Amino acid sequence: MTATFAEVTPSTAAGPIRSVSVVSTGTTQIHPQQPFGSRIPMYAWLVGSRRWTPPRPVNAYVIEHTGGLVLFDTGQDRASVTDPDYFPEGLTGFLYDRLARFQIGPQDTLIAKLAAAGHRATGVHLAILSHLHEDHIGGIPYLPETEFIVADAEWRAMEQPLPELRGFLRRHIDRPGARFRRIGFSPTEDPALAPFTSAYDVMGDGSLVLLPTPGHTPGSMSLLVRRPDRAPLLLVGDLTYEAELLEAGRIPGVGEKAGLRRASAMVREFTELHPRLVVLPAHDPGAAERLRRSNGEGR
Numbered sequence: 001m002t003a004t005f006a007e008v009t010p011s012t013a014a015g016p017i018r019s020v021s022v023v024s025t026g027t028t029q030i031h032p033q034q035p036f037g038s039r040i041p042m043y044a045w046l047v048g049s050r051r052w053t054p055p056r057p058v059n060a061y062v063i064e065h066t067g068g069l070v071l072f073d074t075g076q077d078r079a080s081v082t083d084p085d086y087f088p089e090g091l092t093g094f095l096y097d098r099l100a101r102f103q104i105g106p107q108d109t110l111i112a113k114l115a116a117a118g119h120r121a122t123g124v125h126l127a128i129l130s131h132l133h134e135d136h137i138g139g140i141p142y143l144p145e146t147e148f149i150v151a152d153a154e155w156r157a158m159e160q161p162l163p164e165l166r167g168f169l170r171r172h173i174d175r176p177g178a179r180f181r182r183i184g185f186s187p188t189e190d191p192a193l194a195p196f197t198s199a200y201d202v203m204g205d206g207s208l209v210l211l212p213t214p215g216h217t218p219g220s221m222s223l224l225v226r227r228p229d230r231a232p233l234l235l236v237g238d239l240t241y242e243a244e245l246l247e248a249g250r251i252p253g254v255g256e257k258a259g260l261r262r263a264s265a266m267v268r269e270f271t272e273l274h275p276r277l278v279v280l281p282a283h284d285p286g287a288a289e290r291l292r293r294s295n296g297e298g299r
Protein backbone atom coordinates (compact mmCIF):
# COMPACT_ATOMS: atom_id res chain seq x y z
CA MET A 1 0.00 0.00 0.00
CA THR A 2 1.74 3.18 -1.12
CA ALA A 3 -1.06 5.76 -1.02
CA THR A 4 -1.26 7.55 2.27
CA PHE A 5 -4.49 8.60 3.84
CA ALA A 6 -3.70 12.28 3.13
CA GLU A 7 -3.72 11.52 -0.60
CA VAL A 8 -7.07 9.77 -0.41
CA THR A 9 -9.12 12.31 1.45
CA PRO A 10 -8.59 15.33 3.70
CA SER A 11 -8.04 14.54 7.35
CA THR A 12 -10.49 15.55 10.04
CA ALA A 13 -10.10 15.90 13.78
CA ALA A 14 -12.17 12.73 14.22
CA GLY A 15 -9.79 10.76 11.99
CA PRO A 16 -10.71 8.59 9.03
CA ILE A 17 -12.92 6.09 10.93
CA ARG A 18 -16.51 7.31 10.72
CA SER A 19 -18.16 4.40 12.51
CA VAL A 20 -17.69 0.84 13.66
CA SER A 21 -20.64 -1.49 14.09
CA VAL A 22 -21.29 -5.22 14.17
CA VAL A 23 -23.76 -7.56 12.50
CA SER A 24 -24.25 -11.26 13.21
CA THR A 25 -25.09 -13.75 10.47
CA GLY A 26 -27.46 -15.74 12.65
CA THR A 27 -26.15 -17.68 15.63
CA THR A 28 -24.06 -20.74 16.31
CA GLN A 29 -23.95 -23.38 19.00
CA ILE A 30 -20.69 -25.15 19.71
CA HIS A 31 -19.48 -27.67 22.26
CA PRO A 32 -18.37 -25.93 25.49
CA GLN A 33 -14.94 -27.55 25.11
CA GLN A 34 -14.31 -25.24 22.15
CA PRO A 35 -14.49 -21.85 23.95
CA PHE A 36 -13.50 -23.03 27.43
CA GLY A 37 -10.81 -25.57 26.54
CA SER A 38 -10.50 -29.24 27.41
CA ARG A 39 -7.90 -31.66 28.67
CA ILE A 40 -9.01 -34.38 26.29
CA PRO A 41 -7.98 -34.25 22.60
CA MET A 42 -10.20 -32.24 20.24
CA TYR A 43 -11.39 -35.14 18.12
CA ALA A 44 -12.55 -37.00 21.24
CA TRP A 45 -14.88 -34.23 22.47
CA LEU A 46 -15.80 -33.22 18.94
CA VAL A 47 -17.27 -36.66 18.32
CA GLY A 48 -18.30 -37.52 21.87
CA SER A 49 -19.63 -34.33 23.48
CA ARG A 50 -23.40 -34.12 23.89
CA ARG A 51 -23.37 -30.63 25.33
CA TRP A 52 -23.88 -27.47 23.26
CA THR A 53 -23.43 -23.85 24.33
CA PRO A 54 -26.34 -21.42 24.16
CA PRO A 55 -26.49 -19.65 20.77
CA ARG A 56 -23.55 -17.31 20.16
CA PRO A 57 -23.14 -14.58 17.56
CA VAL A 58 -21.29 -15.03 14.26
CA ASN A 59 -19.97 -11.51 14.01
CA ALA A 60 -18.88 -9.47 11.03
CA TYR A 61 -17.61 -6.01 11.93
CA VAL A 62 -18.52 -3.09 9.68
CA ILE A 63 -16.12 -0.16 9.51
CA GLU A 64 -16.96 3.04 7.70
CA HIS A 65 -13.61 4.53 6.71
CA THR A 66 -13.40 7.71 4.65
CA GLY A 67 -11.59 5.59 2.03
CA GLY A 68 -14.45 3.07 1.76
CA LEU A 69 -16.50 0.47 3.61
CA VAL A 70 -14.37 -2.22 5.26
CA LEU A 71 -15.55 -5.51 6.79
CA PHE A 72 -13.69 -7.64 9.30
CA ASP A 73 -14.98 -11.17 8.61
CA THR A 74 -18.06 -12.00 6.58
CA GLY A 75 -20.00 -14.53 8.68
CA GLN A 76 -21.51 -17.90 7.82
CA ASP A 77 -23.20 -18.50 4.45
CA ARG A 78 -26.92 -19.29 4.82
CA ALA A 79 -26.42 -21.84 2.03
CA SER A 80 -24.66 -23.95 4.68
CA VAL A 81 -28.06 -24.59 6.29
CA THR A 82 -30.22 -24.66 3.15
CA ASP A 83 -28.01 -26.42 0.57
CA PRO A 84 -27.45 -30.13 1.31
CA ASP A 85 -24.37 -30.07 -0.94
CA TYR A 86 -22.62 -27.22 0.90
CA PHE A 87 -20.43 -29.52 3.01
CA PRO A 88 -18.34 -32.47 1.83
CA GLU A 89 -19.79 -35.93 2.28
CA GLY A 90 -18.48 -38.73 4.46
CA LEU A 91 -16.27 -38.33 7.51
CA THR A 92 -15.39 -34.70 6.74
CA GLY A 93 -19.04 -33.73 6.49
CA PHE A 94 -19.75 -35.58 9.72
CA LEU A 95 -17.02 -33.60 11.53
CA TYR A 96 -18.44 -30.27 10.30
CA ASP A 97 -21.82 -31.42 11.55
CA ARG A 98 -20.31 -32.14 14.97
CA LEU A 99 -18.32 -28.88 15.10
CA ALA A 100 -21.13 -26.32 15.09
CA ARG A 101 -24.85 -25.87 14.62
CA PHE A 102 -25.98 -22.70 12.88
CA GLN A 103 -29.32 -20.93 12.94
CA ILE A 104 -29.49 -18.55 9.96
CA GLY A 105 -32.82 -17.12 8.80
CA PRO A 106 -33.43 -15.26 5.52
CA GLN A 107 -32.98 -11.94 7.36
CA ASP A 108 -29.71 -13.08 8.94
CA THR A 109 -27.53 -13.17 5.83
CA LEU A 110 -24.61 -10.77 5.62
CA ILE A 111 -26.23 -8.96 2.71
CA ALA A 112 -29.60 -8.59 4.53
CA LYS A 113 -27.83 -7.33 7.65
CA LEU A 114 -25.75 -4.85 5.64
CA ALA A 115 -28.90 -3.63 3.84
CA ALA A 116 -30.67 -3.13 7.18
CA ALA A 117 -27.72 -0.94 8.21
CA GLY A 118 -27.98 1.05 4.98
CA HIS A 119 -25.12 -0.56 3.06
CA ARG A 120 -25.09 -2.22 -0.34
CA ALA A 121 -22.99 -5.33 -1.00
CA THR A 122 -21.43 -3.57 -4.00
CA GLY A 123 -20.31 -0.76 -1.71
CA VAL A 124 -17.99 -2.99 0.33
CA HIS A 125 -14.48 -1.89 -0.63
CA LEU A 126 -12.45 -4.37 1.43
CA ALA A 127 -13.22 -7.45 3.51
CA ILE A 128 -10.50 -8.61 5.87
CA LEU A 129 -10.74 -12.31 6.75
CA SER A 130 -9.37 -12.98 10.24
CA HIS A 131 -8.91 -16.57 9.04
CA LEU A 132 -10.51 -18.91 6.49
CA HIS A 133 -12.92 -21.03 8.57
CA GLU A 134 -16.51 -21.47 7.36
CA ASP A 135 -18.07 -18.92 9.70
CA HIS A 136 -15.77 -16.11 8.55
CA ILE A 137 -15.74 -16.65 4.77
CA GLY A 138 -19.50 -16.99 4.18
CA GLY A 139 -19.85 -13.61 2.47
CA ILE A 140 -17.34 -14.27 -0.32
CA PRO A 141 -19.92 -15.29 -3.00
CA TYR A 142 -22.08 -12.23 -2.31
CA LEU A 143 -19.45 -9.46 -2.46
CA PRO A 144 -18.48 -9.33 -6.15
CA GLU A 145 -16.86 -5.88 -6.00
CA THR A 146 -14.88 -6.50 -2.84
CA GLU A 147 -11.19 -7.16 -2.44
CA PHE A 148 -10.55 -9.78 0.27
CA ILE A 149 -7.51 -9.48 2.51
CA VAL A 150 -6.09 -12.70 3.92
CA ALA A 151 -2.77 -13.54 5.56
CA ASP A 152 -0.42 -15.29 3.17
CA ALA A 153 0.28 -17.91 5.86
CA GLU A 154 -3.45 -18.70 6.00
CA TRP A 155 -3.73 -19.05 2.25
CA ARG A 156 -0.73 -21.36 2.17
CA ALA A 157 -2.29 -23.47 4.94
CA MET A 158 -5.43 -23.80 2.80
CA GLU A 159 -3.32 -24.95 -0.15
CA GLN A 160 -1.95 -27.94 1.77
CA PRO A 161 -3.52 -31.36 1.08
CA LEU A 162 -6.97 -32.16 2.52
CA PRO A 163 -7.97 -28.55 3.33
CA GLU A 164 -11.58 -29.52 4.13
CA LEU A 165 -10.46 -31.86 6.90
CA ARG A 166 -8.53 -28.95 8.43
CA GLY A 167 -11.47 -26.51 8.40
CA PHE A 168 -10.91 -24.86 5.02
CA LEU A 169 -13.82 -25.34 2.61
CA ARG A 170 -11.63 -24.45 -0.32
CA ARG A 171 -14.31 -24.41 -3.01
CA HIS A 172 -16.27 -21.80 -1.06
CA ILE A 173 -13.14 -19.65 -0.59
CA ASP A 174 -11.01 -19.86 -3.72
CA ARG A 175 -13.92 -19.01 -6.01
CA PRO A 176 -13.59 -17.95 -9.63
CA GLY A 177 -13.70 -14.16 -9.81
CA ALA A 178 -13.05 -13.53 -6.11
CA ARG A 179 -10.16 -11.09 -5.67
CA PHE A 180 -7.72 -11.81 -2.85
CA ARG A 181 -4.88 -9.71 -1.51
CA ARG A 182 -2.52 -12.06 0.31
CA ILE A 183 -0.59 -10.06 2.85
CA GLY A 184 2.56 -10.48 4.89
CA PHE A 185 3.47 -8.49 7.98
CA SER A 186 6.28 -5.91 7.85
CA PRO A 187 8.64 -5.27 10.74
CA THR A 188 7.62 -2.24 12.78
CA GLU A 189 9.31 -0.39 15.60
CA ASP A 190 6.20 1.67 16.35
CA PRO A 191 6.19 1.70 20.17
CA ALA A 192 2.41 2.10 20.07
CA LEU A 193 2.15 -1.44 18.67
CA ALA A 194 4.42 -3.13 21.24
CA PRO A 195 4.79 -5.98 22.04
CA PHE A 196 3.95 -6.66 18.38
CA THR A 197 6.98 -6.22 16.15
CA SER A 198 5.29 -6.69 12.78
CA ALA A 199 2.11 -5.27 11.32
CA TYR A 200 0.20 -4.46 8.14
CA ASP A 201 -1.31 -1.00 7.74
CA VAL A 202 -4.50 -1.62 5.75
CA MET A 203 -5.36 1.92 4.63
CA GLY A 204 -1.89 3.46 4.88
CA ASP A 205 -3.01 5.92 7.56
CA GLY A 206 -2.51 3.93 10.77
CA SER A 207 -6.24 3.72 11.53
CA LEU A 208 -6.62 0.02 10.63
CA VAL A 209 -3.61 -2.11 11.52
CA LEU A 210 -3.46 -5.88 11.15
CA LEU A 211 -1.41 -7.81 13.72
CA PRO A 212 -0.37 -11.48 13.47
CA THR A 213 -2.12 -13.60 16.12
CA PRO A 214 -1.66 -17.18 14.83
CA GLY A 215 -2.75 -20.20 16.85
CA HIS A 216 -6.41 -20.78 16.06
CA THR A 217 -5.14 -21.25 12.49
CA PRO A 218 -1.64 -20.65 11.04
CA GLY A 219 -2.59 -17.28 9.53
CA SER A 220 -5.11 -15.93 12.05
CA MET A 221 -4.82 -12.17 12.48
CA SER A 222 -6.36 -9.38 14.54
CA LEU A 223 -7.33 -5.86 13.52
CA LEU A 224 -6.47 -2.82 15.61
CA VAL A 225 -8.89 0.06 14.99
CA ARG A 226 -7.56 3.44 16.16
CA ARG A 227 -9.95 6.35 16.57
CA PRO A 228 -8.62 9.62 18.02
CA ASP A 229 -11.79 10.45 19.95
CA ARG A 230 -12.81 6.97 21.12
CA ALA A 231 -11.37 3.85 22.69
CA PRO A 232 -9.21 1.71 20.41
CA LEU A 233 -10.67 -1.63 19.36
CA LEU A 234 -8.97 -4.97 18.80
CA LEU A 235 -10.98 -7.38 16.66
CA VAL A 236 -9.42 -10.76 17.46
CA GLY A 237 -11.44 -13.23 15.36
CA ASP A 238 -11.36 -16.63 17.10
CA LEU A 239 -8.23 -16.11 19.21
CA THR A 240 -10.68 -16.30 22.10
CA TYR A 241 -14.43 -16.80 22.38
CA GLU A 242 -14.88 -14.26 25.17
CA ALA A 243 -12.68 -11.29 26.06
CA GLU A 244 -12.87 -12.33 29.75
CA LEU A 245 -11.48 -15.79 28.94
CA LEU A 246 -8.48 -14.25 27.20
CA GLU A 247 -7.95 -11.90 30.12
CA ALA A 248 -8.05 -14.87 32.50
CA GLY A 249 -5.43 -16.74 30.46
CA ARG A 250 -7.83 -19.48 29.32
CA ILE A 251 -6.97 -21.10 26.00
CA PRO A 252 -9.72 -22.39 23.66
CA GLY A 253 -10.02 -26.09 22.85
CA VAL A 254 -9.33 -25.69 19.12
CA GLY A 255 -6.13 -24.62 17.42
CA GLU A 256 -2.45 -24.98 18.10
CA LYS A 257 -2.00 -24.53 21.84
CA ALA A 258 1.54 -23.06 21.94
CA GLY A 259 0.61 -20.50 19.29
CA LEU A 260 -2.64 -19.64 21.07
CA ARG A 261 -0.75 -19.14 24.34
CA ARG A 262 1.85 -16.91 22.69
CA ALA A 263 -0.66 -14.77 20.77
CA SER A 264 -2.99 -14.49 23.79
CA ALA A 265 -0.10 -13.37 26.00
CA MET A 266 0.85 -10.69 23.46
CA VAL A 267 -2.73 -9.41 23.29
CA ARG A 268 -2.90 -9.38 27.11
CA GLU A 269 0.32 -7.37 27.27
CA PHE A 270 -1.03 -5.01 24.61
CA THR A 271 -4.22 -4.60 26.66
CA GLU A 272 -2.20 -3.72 29.76
CA LEU A 273 -0.38 -1.01 27.79
CA HIS A 274 -3.71 0.32 26.46
CA PRO A 275 -6.22 0.07 29.32
CA ARG A 276 -9.05 1.58 27.25
CA LEU A 277 -8.65 -1.08 24.55
CA VAL A 278 -11.86 -2.98 23.77
CA VAL A 279 -11.28 -6.61 22.71
CA LEU A 280 -13.95 -7.88 20.33
CA PRO A 281 -13.96 -11.62 19.46
CA ALA A 282 -16.13 -13.01 16.66
CA HIS A 283 -18.33 -15.20 18.88
CA ASP A 284 -18.37 -13.28 22.16
CA PRO A 285 -21.97 -12.80 23.39
CA GLY A 286 -20.86 -9.55 25.08
CA ALA A 287 -19.01 -8.03 22.11
CA ALA A 288 -21.89 -6.08 20.52
CA GLU A 289 -22.76 -4.37 23.79
CA ARG A 290 -19.11 -3.49 24.54
CA LEU A 291 -18.74 -2.03 21.05
CA ARG A 292 -21.89 0.08 21.49
CA ARG A 293 -20.59 1.42 24.79
CA SER A 294 -17.18 2.21 23.28
CA ASN A 295 -19.02 4.19 20.60
CA GLY A 296 -20.66 6.23 23.36
CA GLU A 297 -24.08 4.79 22.54
CA GLY A 298 -24.83 3.59 26.10
CA ARG A 299 -27.32 0.90 26.77
Ligand SMILES: [Zn+2]
Pocket residue numbers: 133135136238282283
Ligand atom coordinates in the same frame (compact mmCIF):
# COMPACT_ATOMS: atom_id res chain seq x y z
ZN1 LIG B 1 -15.35 -18.58 14.07
